[in-house]
Amino acid sequence: MEKYTQYRDRGTGIAPFIPITSATSSFHLPLAAVLFALRAPVLLTISISYFLFLQFMPLGSLFQKGILWICMLVAGVWWVDLQVEGVKRGTLSRYPDKLPSPGSIIASTFSSPLDALYLAATFDPIFLFPSFDTPYVFQLTLFQTLLYTFAPPTSKPYSSKPTTLAEVISKNPHRIIVIFPEGTTSNGRALLRFAPALDSFATQYKQSGENGHGNGTIPKNKIFPISLRYLPSNTTTPLPGSYGVFLWRLLGQPSHTIKVRIGEAVKIRDLEMSDTLVATSSSETITEKTVARSSSGDDANGRVPRVGALEERVGEILVRVGRIRRVGLGVKEKIGFWNAWKAQGRKKK
Template identity: 85%
Template sequence: MEKYTQYRDRGTGIAPFIPITTPTSTFSLPLAAVLYVLRAPVLAAISVSYFLFLQFMPLGALFQKGILWICMLVAGVWWVDLQVEGVKRGTLSRYPDRLPSSGSIIASTFSSPLDALYLAATFDPIFLVPSFDTPYVFQLTLLQLMFYTFAPPTSKPYSTKPTTIAEVVSKNPYRIIVIFPEGTTSNGRALLRFAPALDTFATHFKISGENGHGNGMIPKNLIFPISLRYLPSNTTTPLPNSYGEFLWRLLGQPSHTIKVRIGEAVRIRDLEKAETLASTSSSETITEKTVVRNPEDSTSRVPRTGALEERVSEILARVGRIRRVGLGVKEKIGFWNAWKSQGRKKK
């Protein structure tokens, strides 16, 4: 892997684009083959039925979520370890505001098709992926997003019409919206550099009234950072076109656990009141101050560039127990080109 040292983060040495491999024994291969043969036809039948027919039928959100949960159970995802920052186990019902609800935005890590499947089964959200070099985002369906996790990194997925987070929120003020600010998948060992869409949304957000409904945009004005990690950790898809390898690892292992960590919600109104925000990134430290147009009028204050990105990425790194790196979509494009030029097998 020395050939790809330029695609390691200089501060941490982490290589977020190299696929994770786990040791296998001779005895585990027959078991994996049996599990794969048993699970693959069932998962294929349920998936085809859902994406071609059932999702378009008026069966209700609860029924459709149930089908997605069945898909995960068939794939071996039998346990979800959910923790909410600042909430003790067994007391979550006392803090309903600590969970995303209608009108919230989720900023999620991005490493596997299971990210989209779990979030869809739990929240039934609208999915957005950002362009890595513009402030625009692209709205994808669940199926499009799952295929996007295997697609080569690009700034315009599926030729969909570019839009902005603010525009999507204004049209869907009571839907949960999920954005993957990294813009591309990693192997889950680090948090990639964010695309500009999330921070652009913060700097152009017009603060609503105290009740949160003043501008008809975000009723609760909350952004929830959510970290998703997997055990075993080899079910990530940092390499494009790795369909076969992913399905073998997913279906050939007895069980999988999703570790879900929901961080403290970020409110843009509170972000604007902060005087300084120190970054804990291993690659850089930013200590600029918030831009204030009129100190006497809170509605005229806007976050400085990078403020929301710093807050969300810091929370994601903390709750997910991963490091932040200075690599992003552009570096992954270079890595993928280098990987192909070396004739490496996707594994």
């Protein structure tokens, strides 16, 4: 893999776009074939029934969540290892504010279709994907989100209209919002550079208030960083178009474990504030900031969170709870890597 050295992070040496392979024994192949043959028809039948008919019927969110959990059980996801930062095991019921609730925002890692499936089955959220070069986001359905995990990285997924995180929240105040701030999938071994949408949230909310879509103040919404990792770890989809490989690894394994780590909630009002409204990030190896701030800030003192403060706080928590490293690679580098990978494949042919 020396030819892809330029897509390896210089500081950590991690290559987040190269798929993970695992050694298998000669006894695994027959078992995997049997499991795949048994599970695939059942999973396909349930999935088609849900996405074509059941999700549009007035059956209630609890029933729809149950169908999604059945899909994961059929796929072999039999165990979810949930840990919440600052909460001891067995005492989670005493701290309901430590979990996302209606009106909350989830900033999740992004490495597999299982990310969206688990979050949908647990929280029934609205899914947002950020543009890597603008502060806009795109709202996708669960089915579109699952497909996007296999799609080449782009600044505009599908035909969705660009919007802002603040506008989506103002129109859906009683829904949980999920945003994947990395903007594209990785192999789960590192946290990619964030797109601008999450960090510009406070300014967007201010501007939406001026346009009549919000109250124009810095929002009180809690932002919950959530890290999702998998055992075995080869069910990630860093390469676009890897439908067959993913399904084979997912359905051919006897069981899978999802390690869910929910970090401490972040409030924008608690971030470091600044009077400088137009600036660039203090760490260009981690992030790229080209989004200008508006000339007015918080309704109390005219100040807004320092540029990069929200991204740094969320990224720090994801790195800590997920026990991964943060790299300076993002969607732009993923596009270059994918073009190089395709070119290499054509040469081999």
